[in-house]
Amino acid sequence: MTTTIPTTAAAVPVGPGLSMFDPIFIGIDEFGQPVYLDVIYRNLLTAGEPGGGKSGLINNICGHAALCDNTRLVLFDAKLVELGPWRDLADAFIGPDIDQAIEVLRRLLVVATNRYAWLLANRRRKLADGDGMSVIVTIIDELAMFSTVLGTKAQQEEFSTLLRGLVSLGRACGMPVVAATQRPSWDIIPASLRDLFGYRAAFRCTSLNSSNIILGQGWAEQGYTASDISPTNQGAAYLLAEGGVPRRIKAAYLTDTDIYNIADYAAWTRRPSGTSTPAVNPTEWEMAA
Numbered sequence: 001m002t003t004t005i006p007t008t009a010a011a012v013p014v015g016p017g018l019s020m021f022d023p024i025f026i027g028i029d030e031f032g033q034p035v036y037l038d039v040i041y042r043n044l045l046t047a048g049e050p051g052g053g054k055s056g057l058i059n060n061i062c063g064h065a066a067l068c069d070n071t072r073l074v075l076f077d078a079k080l081v082e083l084g085p086w087r088d089l090a091d092a093f094i095g096p097d098i099d100q101a102i103e104v105l106r107r108l109l110v111v112a113t114n115r116y117a118w119l120l121a122n123r124r125r126k127l128a129d130g131d132g133m134s135v136i137v138t139i140i141d142e143l144a145m146f147s148t149v150l151g152t153k154a155q156q157e158e159f160s161t162l163l164r165g166l167v168s169l170g171r172a173c174g175m176p177v178v179a180a181t182q183r184p185s186w187d188i189i190p191a192s193l194r195d196l197f198g199y200r201a202a203f204r205c206t207s208l209n210s211s212n213i214i215l216g217q218g219w220a221e222q223g224y225t226a227s228d229i230s231p232t233n234q235g236a237a238y239l240l241a242e243g244g245v246p247r248r249i250k251a252a253y254l255t256d257t258d259i260y261n262i263a264d265y266a267a268w269t270r271r272p273s274g275t276s277t278p279a280v281n282p283t284e285w286e287m288a289a
């Protein structure tokens with residue numbers, strides 16, 4: 001009997017074939033059922049006190065996006081270490097630099113505007129799987145660093161205005177935004193910004209008011225408050241999906257080793273000889289649709 005040893009594939013499919021249009025697994029609910037998010041059409045805001053588990057949730061999204069074909073990452077992390085493991089496969093990785101943050105947001109808005117022109121020309125309202133256009137996922141860890149700490153007041157305001165623009169435009173044109181903050185207060189998350197996020201995850205908060213700032217006014221009074229999450233129950237949160245009722249979840253947790261392993265594998269699948277070809281030089285990345 002003759003056996004044929006397959007030759008090494010010239011290109012390994014990403015994922016394989018994983019897409020941002022696929023539901024993203026992020027953990028389980030209180031009945032042990034898996035919880036999935038459709039981040040492609042809904043931005044995600046995650047907030048809660050330090051150590052509550054926000055980064056865990058964000059890393060689940062990053063891991064999924066990193067493994068997806070035709071998906072690009074734009075990462076903002078003033079602390080560098082939270083999203084740092086994914087930096088090699090990101091189109092842009094912005095550290096504690098408000099000028100760069102503003103510049104990149106401006107470019108993203110240009111891309112979003114171009115995509116709307118494309119949608120209009122094609123008699124469409126939103127991007128769909130199969131359009132062939134890349135999904136650009138923007139992830140911001142510690143929103144407050146860019147909107148209240150780094151730079152001048154004018155720069156912080158410009159950052160916040162541009163971000164508001166991207167969050168409102170991005171969802172229909174394949175450019176979702178995921179943002180996290182440790183400071184659930186009105187100056188960081190005004191209702192006008194919060195309400196643009198179709199998903200909101202409230203990790204442990206110190207007060208009913210903080211929980212309401214994330215989920216929306218009135219939920220704490222109805223019994224849905226992240227202040228009832230035990231400090232030792234990291235990764236537990238209330239997740240609200242637009243139009244629904246907050247749901248208690250426990251985010252899946254990736255250790256640092258898991259994260260680096262996924263990031264390394266994803267970077268390998270995205271190598272120029274693979275099926276997905278990122279910009280050769282991140283400074284020359286071409287985000288236009």
Ligand SMILES: Nc1ncnc2c1ncn2[C@@H]1O[C@H](COP(=O)(O)OP(=O)(O)OP(=O)(O)O)[C@@H](O)[C@H]1O
Binds near residue numbers: 049052054
């Ligand atoms: N889903 C989870 N399951 C079990 N443990 C978790 C989970 N999420 C987080 N933890 C534990 O809690 C610690 C803090 O989590 P994480 O860094 O995600 O919190 P955070 O809210 O992002 O904090 P910070 O705001 O300081 O960045 C982790 O190092 C881990 O030990």
